Amino acid sequence: MTAALRDDGAGAAGRRVAMLVGNGVRGDSRVQKVARSMADRGWEIVLFGRSATGRTERFVIGRASVLLLPVPRVVSGYDRARVRRPLPDPAVRAAYREARALLARWDAWDSGGRGDALRAASRGWLARHPAADALAAVLGSGPLAGPLRHAGTAVAGLVGRGGGWRALNPWLRDLELAFSPAVSAFRPDLIHAHDFHMVGIGARLARRLSTPARTVRWVYDAHEYLAGVEVPRRGDPRGRLRRRMLLGVEAEHIRRADAVVTVSEAIAERLRRDHALPVLPRVVLNAPWRPPAAANAAGEARPSVRAVVGLPDEVPLLLYSGGLAPRRGLATVVRGLAALPGVHLALVARDDDPDLAGLLDLAEHEGVRGRIHPAPYVAPERVVDYFESATIGLVPILHRPNHELSLITKYFEYLHAHLPVVTSDVRHMAETTRRLGVGEVFRAGDPEDFAAAVRRVLTHLERYRRRYSDRVTDPAARYRWEPQADALHALYRRLLCAAEPAAAG
Structure with missing residues (x-):
């Protein structure tokens, strides 16, 4: 038995880790290495990614299972449809209505804020009363509706918490709707959220899946320094809104992570500075993995x-x-x-x-x-x-x-x-x-x-x-991968040992 497998019983056996990534996995060497290596160390790994085929896809990477999920454009598709015509197909509207009601409940659960609770109540009422919702759709149509909707979305983005990502990025809402049922059914002990697309989804899932008797821990894996990627040109208001939104979703959730890891010491220092993190993120280098x-x-x-x-x-x-x-x-x-x-x-x-x-x-x-x-x-x-x-x-x-x-x-x-x-x-x-x-x-x-x-x-x-x-x-x-994987394995064990008292009731 290799050294990588000798530690199976030391905190890993039977513990479930859900890894989340917003891509199709096959082209992402970091998520593949992490999934394979943690499965080799005894963790039960399911790596959830996004299917580009519109169908659920399953395969394995070593001992890790991969589940690629279709991501229907329930929210983003409706928004696009309203640009093309004032009143989208009733079936599209119905799916959108149900999705927005569910998302509003999740928002209220996540924040506990009065505004989110009122929004959840109104969305829920519309979901239970399709006729009233249809009337709202009609009242929201007309030649001025499109520009007003765009202006309203921009204002919501400017004043909304988290950089307004709830209003400005319907694709993130579609991802959360698609991933949440499958991850919830897996009942993970720990969630590993890869890259900024998944930081909010990982945080919100961990909170919803935790109970007084069982805390679901979560790790944010910052693959890059987001503030250094999204740099809009001058005179690019859409780019500035996008930057505000993406930085906002990270800023809103990163301090809630049980641990943050990233790819270099320089990025770790900037993340700690930018977000006033209490602990310097752990560096897990993107060193290559070679089989024995x-x-x-x-x-x-x-x-x-x-x-x-x-x-x-x-x-x-x-x-x-x-x-x-x-x-x-x-x-x-x-x-x-x-x-x-x-x-x-x-x-x-x-x-x-x-x-x-x-x-x-x-x-x-x-x-x-x-x-x-x-x-x-x-x-x-x-x-x-x-x-x-x-x-x-x-x-x-x-x-x-x-x-x-x-x-x-x-x-x-x-x-x-x-x-x-x-x-x-x-x-x-x-x-x-x-x-x-x-x-x-x-x-x-x-x-x-x-x-x-x-x-x-x-x-x-x-x-x-x-x-x-x-x-x-x-x-x-x-610059070898094995020490990186060993450090991540030790981090998982530490986090789940910290959760043991809650799990014991």
């Missing part, structure tokens, strides 16, 4: 990105993995490739990434399309093997507040694949690259400086590779 050697010895061929794109070993192959949005800086790489004859680029990304076509058009314009090779993702536990055949790993991201604060997942993956790294000068990754001596740094957004950095690495390739040759000083050794 025995698990890899089943005769399955090791994946190779070089083989996938069909290049011989002697051809220099740059590697980028991840999303292709403009802030990721791939335009810098494509333009810089024109000054790197004979050098190829593998783009490991989703084949339906909305920005892929634009990048390939840019490559055509720059005359480098023949040297750029889209490549598919592989399972998280196979990523390091997949990357090892590349020559250099790239992190070309542009300057954004959130980008300065942590080492992103692909950076750790490059280290474990023993790749020299070429990164833009975003603060934390640039400092780490220079300190470890594993690569070169270029000015973000500067194609010429990018090309110069790549040339420096290619010229002294063996020097950078030697940084990984000593097992004692291997930079990857300090």
Whole structure:
């Protein structure tokens, strides 16, 4: 039995953990690693995610169960329908009426405030009296109704608590409606809410599911520094409302969490400062997980990105993995490739990434399309093997507040694949690259400086590779997943031990 499994009986066996994430799980390596590792340590894990197919989907990740739930647009769909026509279909209105009554009850339960209680009572009355609700719908129609509704929503967002997320983000309401029955039926002892989409849903579910005899604990896992992601442009009122709403939902609930974890020390410090947290959030790095050697010895061929794109070993192959949005800086790489004859680029990304076509058009314009090779993702536990055949790993991201604060997942993956790294000068990754001596740094957004950095690495390739040759000083050794998982396991145990007196009555 591996060390990871020896602790099964120490607080984990039979204890249920519901993990919540607002995506489809398959593309999220962090939630997959956390679910798998906690299940390996004896916790009964169900990872609840969002289905993109409209159907419930079930699969497993190691010992963890995954349940992807369809999210009907009960609230957001009704709001959209009212934009298109004054009186949506009666069935749509009926579903909306019932949903708003339920949400109002949850709001009142969550806050205990008189305003929420009155709103819950009025919504409940309308739900029990469809004729009155239909009359309200008619009275709310007409040529002025749409602009008035939009103005009312904006005002509600400006004055509402939590940044007005209840009014401004009907999608969050749809998520809560879809997830709550399934999570409640699971009866978790602990809820692990991944990322800001789930912070409010996790908090509210934990409160509703707790009883005087049984406290449901919950953990907020801040995957990024939200205040550094949502930065609207000047003269963008919708962007400012969105920023206020997203920061508001986090601010309203984060202090209620039994524990907060995040991905870097810098983000942990900012979360404590911004929200006056009594305890510094626990850092759980996005280090890659690799299965034990025995698990890899089943005769399955090791994946190779070089083989996938069909290049011989002697051809220099740059590697980028991840999303292709403009802030990721791939335009810098494509333009810089024109000054790197004979050098190829593998783009490991989703084949339906909305920005892929634009990048390939840019490559055509720059005359480098023949040297750029889209490549598919592989399972998280196979990523390091997949990357090892590349020559250099790239992190070309542009300057954004959130980008300065942590080492992103692909950076750790490059280290474990023993790749020299070429990164833009975003603060934390640039400092780490220079300190470890594993690569070169270029000015973000500067194609010429990018090309110069790549040339420096290619010229002294063996020097950078030697940084990984000593097992004692291997930079990857300090960024392993197992210590991260052990720390999270210990946190779960501490939280549920704290809940024991309540559970004992």
